[in-house]
Amino acid sequence: MSTYPHLLKPLNLGFATLPNRVLMGSMHVGLEEVKDGFARMAAFYAERARGGVGLIVTGGIAPNDRGRPMPGGARLTTEAEADKHKPVTAAVHQAGGKIAMQILHFGRYAYHENL
Numbered sequence: 001m002s003t004y005p006h007l008l009k010p011l012n013l014g015f016a017t018l019p020n021r022v023l024m025g026s027m028h029v030g031l032e033e034v035k036d037g038f039a040r041m042a043a044f045y046a047e048r049a050r051g052g053v054g055l056i057v058t059g060g061i062a063p064n065d066r067g068r069p070m071p072g073g074a075r076l077t078t079e080a081e082a083d084k085h086k087p088v089t090a091a092v093h094q095a096g097g098k099i100a101m102q103i104l105h106f107g108r109y110a111y112h113e114n115l
Helices: 037-050 079-094
Strands: 055-061 098-103
């Protein structure tokens, strides 16, 4: 008998079913602001899904300019910015996993003199 008998069983959330209960917590990989970063993120997260992670939570993405961790930092305020994330989502889904974006306002750490 397993100590965790449900860990690798699917979990129905009502709106989606996770393939298992293994979660990769939010981890900022620092690729959102670099050239080819989204393609690299797609490969990075898809590899974790292929390895058996059922739900991946991305690093924090700011909801507006004032919430960015630095000037030019990742944000999600336009359809064009959302479109950049589609290959990441598609790669994880194709690998059998699910992915959730962490929307994160960086609070007092988001202060920038030029805002």
